[in-house]
Structures are given as C-alpha cells and as structure tokens.
Amino acid sequence: MEMSPHKPKSSASFADRMVNKVGQFDVAGRTLLIPDMSPTGSRLLAASFRAFGVPSVVMPTYTHLHLGKEFTSGKECFPCQVTLGDILGFLEEEKKRQGDSFNVSDYVYFMPEADGPCRFGMYNKMHRLVLDRFPDFKDIPILYMSTSDGYASTGILPGEKSKYFRRLAYVTMIVADVLDRITWRVRPYEREPGQTDAYMATALQEMMELVEKRGEARDFDAIYALLGRIAAHAKTIIDPAKPRKPRIGIIGEIYLRTHPESNQNIIAELERFDAEVVDASLGEWVNYVAFEQYREICKDWKQAWQRKDMSTLADATRKWAESRIEMAWQGWRQNQVYEQALKHLDIQADHPIPDVEKKLDNDRLFTFDIGTEAALSIGGALGFVHDNFDGVVNVYPFTCMPSTIASAVLKPLLLKQNVPYIDASYDGAIQPNREVALRTFMYQAAQHKAARDEA
Numbered sequence: 001m002e003m004s005p006h007k008p009k010s011s012a013s014f015a016d017r018m019v020n021k022v023g024q025f026d027v028a029g030r031t032l033l034i035p036d037m038s039p040t041g042s043r044l045l046a047a048s049f050r051a052f053g054v055p056s057v058v059m060p061t062y063t064h065l066h067l068g069k070e071f072t073s074g075k076e077c078f079p080c081q082v083t084l085g086d087i088l089g090f091l092e093e094e095k096k097r098q099g100d101s102f103n104v105s106d107y108v109y110f111m112p113e114a115d116g117p118c119r120f121g122m123y124n125k126m127h128r129l130v131l132d133r134f135p136d137f138k139d140i141p142i143l144y145m146s147t148s149d150g151y152a153s154t155g156i157l158p159g160e161k162s163k164y165f166r167r168l169a170y171v172t173m174i175v176a177d178v179l180d181r182i183t184w185r186v187r188p189y190e191r192e193p194g195q196t197d198a199y200m201a202t203a204l205q206e207m208m209e210l211v212e213k214r215g216e217a218r219d220f221d222a223i224y225a226l227l228g229r230i231a232a233h234a235k236t237i238i239d240p241a242k243p244r245k246p247r248i249g250i251i252g253e254i255y256l257r258t259h260p261e262s263n264q265n266i267i268a269e270l271e272r273f274d275a276e277v278v279d280a281s282l283g284e285w286v287n288y289v290a291f292e293q294y295r296e297i298c299k300d301w302k303q304a305w306q307r308k309d310m311s312t313l314a315d316a317t318r319k320w321a322e323s324r325i326e327m328a329w330q331g332w333r334q335n336q337v338y339e340q341a342l343k344h345l346d347i348q349a350d351h352p353i354p355d356v357e358k359k360l361d362n363d364r365l366f367t368f369d370i371g372t373e374a375a376l377s378i379g380g381a382l383g384f385v386h387d388n389f390d391g392v393v394n395v396y397p398f399t400c401m402p403s404t405i406a407s408a409v410l411k412p413l414l415l416k417q418n419v420p421y422i423d424a425s426y427d428g429a430i431q432p433n434r435e436v437a438l439r440t441f442m443y444q445a446a447q448h449k450a451a452r453d454e455a
C-alpha cells in the first residue's frame with residue numbers, strides 16, 4: 001500500500017489541532033471508529049453506542065501493523081503501534097473503496113486515555129501527530145474518554161443521554177467479561193472441538209442485537225435474561241467426564257492481555273497445553289478508576305478539614321457522596337450480571353477492588369498511591385493465588401513500565417509460595433522459545449494441581 005504523508009505545517013497549527021481535534025465532541029451523524037481490543041468488549045461497546053444512535057464500527061485489527069511500525073520510532077508502547085496501524089489501515093481501505101466520495105470528516109476515531117505516569121495518556125496525541133501528516137486523514141477528530149473524570153461522556157452525547165449511555169456501557173462491559181468467562185470455563189471441556197467458539201459467536205451476535213434494540217431504554221432485565229440463557233446452554237457443551245484442569249490466571253497490561261492478535265492467542269495456547277484460563281477482567285480496570293477517584297476525593301476532604309476550608313470541604317463532601325453512590329451502583333450491577341451466569345455455571349467471580357488493595361499487605365508489596373496497573377496486577381495475581389489457581393501469567397507489551405514493576409514484585413513472591421509464574425511480553429515478533437516456555441510452565445502448573453489435589 002502506498003501511503004503519502006506530508007510534513008505538518010507549523011507548530012502553532014499543531015497546538016490548535018491538539019486542542020480542537022483531540023477531545024470530546026458531539027458524534028451525531030458521524031461514524032465512530034472503535035479499535036478492536038477485547039473482541040467481546042469492543043463489540044458490545046460499539047453496540048452500546050449504536051443503541052444511542054451513534055453509528056459505530058469496530059475496525060479490523062492487526063491487518064496493517066506494518067503501518068503502525070512504519071510511522072512510529074520503535075520506542076512507543078506496542079499497543080500504540082497496533083492501534084495506529086488499525087486506524088491508518090482502516091482509513092486507507094475506506095478511501096480505496098469509496099474513491100472520490102471518501103470524506104474523513106464522516107468519521108470520529110475513538111481513543112481513550114489514562115491519567116497518571118503511563119504513556120497511554122499520550123497515544124491519542126501521538127496518533128494525532130501521525131494522522132496530521134496525511135492530507136486525506138488530518139481532519140478526522142479523535143474522541144477520548146479519560147480516567148481523569150472516571151470516563152465521563154458528557155461531551156459526547158447530549159444531556160441525560162450521556163448519563164444513560166455510561167450506565168449501559170458499564171453493564172455491557174461486565175456482560176462482555178461474563179461472556180468471556182463462560183467461554184474460558186467451557187471450552188477446555190467441550191464435547192466437540194470448536195463447539196464453544198461457534199456457540200459463543202452466535203451468543204455474542206444475539207447480545208449485540210439486543211443491546212442495540214433495548215439499550216437506550218436500559219432494559220437490563222432483558223439483557224440479564226439472555227445472559228442467563230447463554231450460560232445455561234453453554235453448560236450443556238461441557239463433557240462431565242473430562243477432569244478439571246490446572247487453572248491459570250492472567251494479569252498484566254489491559255490491551256495486551258485482551259487482544260488475542262497482539263498476545264499471539266495466549267489463552268488458546270495455554271488451553272492447547274491443558275489449562276483452564278481466566279484473564280483479569282475489563283470491569284476491574286473501570287472499578288479501579290472509580291476507586292482511585294474516591295481515594296483522591298478522600299485526600300482532598302482531609303486536607304480541606306485540616307485547613308478548615310469550609311467551601312472546599314462542602315464540595316469534597318458532595319463529591320465523596322457521589323463517588324460512594326457511583327461505586328455502590330457499579331458493584332450492585334456487577335454482582336447482578338455475574339449472578340445470571342453463576343446460577344448455571346461456576347465461572348470465576350471478579351475480585352472487588354478493595355480486596356485487591358488488601359492483598360498488597362498494607363502497602364508492603366505495592367501501594368495504590370503509586371497507582372498504574374501494577375497495583376491491579378500484583379493484587380490480582382495474589383487474588384488468583386488465594387483462589388487456588390495453579391499458575392499466573394503476566395502478559396504485557398515489551399518494556400511496559402507497570403507490568404515490569406509487577407514482574408519484579410511477583411516473581412520472587414510467587415517463587416517463595418511455590419506458585420508457577422511466567423512473564424509473557426510481546427512486541428509483534430515471534431519468539432521461537434515461547435512454546436517451550438509455556439509448555440514448561442504448564443508442566444509446573446499440572447504438578448502444582450496434583451500436589452493440591454493430594455493435600
């Protein structure tokens with residue numbers, strides 16, 4: 001493919017574009033382009049947007065990684081390169097398909113960001129820099145939702161719609177987690193190879209159609225009923241004669257651990273070597289963001305109290321109450337969604353965030369004060385150990401800062417506890433020794449399970 005980038009005109013116009021073309025916009029009348037991260041989660045997010053009248057598509061993924069690599073220096077995080085390749089590839093293919101009628105202003109590119117020390121907050125700026133070099137693509141706005149305001153969507157959809165969209169998006173994200181957990185619980189024990197994937201693909205399609213039709217009315221009962229039926233049917237796929245396998249928990253960086261193309265299908269690989277796998281959830285991250293905001297509000301409240309600053313104190317008290325209500329609502333909905341499946345099938349429940357924090361042993365191992373996904377990965381791994389998993393895999397982009405911290409803490413800790421642990425970092429290259437490493441890890445996990453069964 002021929003791509004013809006130009007140099008951006010001036011730094012002043014660039015500064016304008018960073019403000020005007022990366023932000024929250026009313027997306028009405030334009031097609032929202034969503035990167036494919038978690039196959040289930042991204043599709044249900046797109047269905048949630050469509051439920052509110054925003055035409056949304058999940059872009060094909062990993063088909064144009066060469067472009068992501070060509071227009072970056074090689075020092076960026078791998079997910080930044082993958083998603084850049086996805087947006088450039090999508091626009092280039094659309095331009096070819098539509099010819100003269102192609103107008104990039106018909107689209108909005110969705111690239112969320114995170115607050116804090118991580119480079120994830122810079123992906124959309126980096127993508128802006130690259131897209132600005134293409135005369136045909138430079139006018140595409142980049143839409144973000146940020147952890148800094150708990151993924152608020154007030155700038156995207158008008159008034160009340162925004163609040164209701166956020167509610168629906170949260171529930172459908174948890175539904176995505178549960179659908180994935182159903183797949184991972186059933187697939188290693190299926191009667192016929194391929195049965196689970198075939199059934200769950202139909203189930204996802206049915207769920208997307210329902211979300212699209214009933215989402216705006218927030219008909220959660222209909223969504224719950226369908227999820228219950230899916231779990232009940234999925235259970236019939238399990239061959240009860242097949243013995244339970246070693247259970248492996250995956251932690252790590254959210255994009256890499258949920259994007260099968262980037263992680264070279266690590267879940268399927270582990271299953272091939274006789275594992276039952278549970279990946280950390282999407283809900284965990286969003287609940288963590290809400291919990292972090294709550295901690296910040298508590299800090300502000302304490303400081304205002306010490307200064308006897310009554311107006312800040314009143315504001316912090318209001319925010320504190322809103323934050324408590326939001327977290328309680330999220331926990332209530334999350335439990336409701338999991339219950340629909342748990343009535344039929346013993347999928348792995350999610351770790352509540354305060355429990356994850358407790359696993360850090362009063363900040364001895366790590367602290368939420370530092371933040372980043374390292375806190376979740378360390379606490380989450382110890383949660384898996386607590387739940388009698390037989391091994392932990394840390395999946396992350398090569399050079400990822402929080403995952404490297406998690407590795408430094410977890411490796412000696414789990415070694416001491418005799419729990420098999422392995423790092424799996426990815427940058428798009430094929431490592432010839434990966435298969436051997438995973439096989440060896442699974443051998444250790446099988447031994448761990450055998451020892452546990454005997455005890």
Ligand code: SF4
Nearest residue numbers: 077118119120400401
């Ligand atoms: S979590 Fe890792 S991969 Fe993601 S932005 Fe931070 S350093 Fe990069």
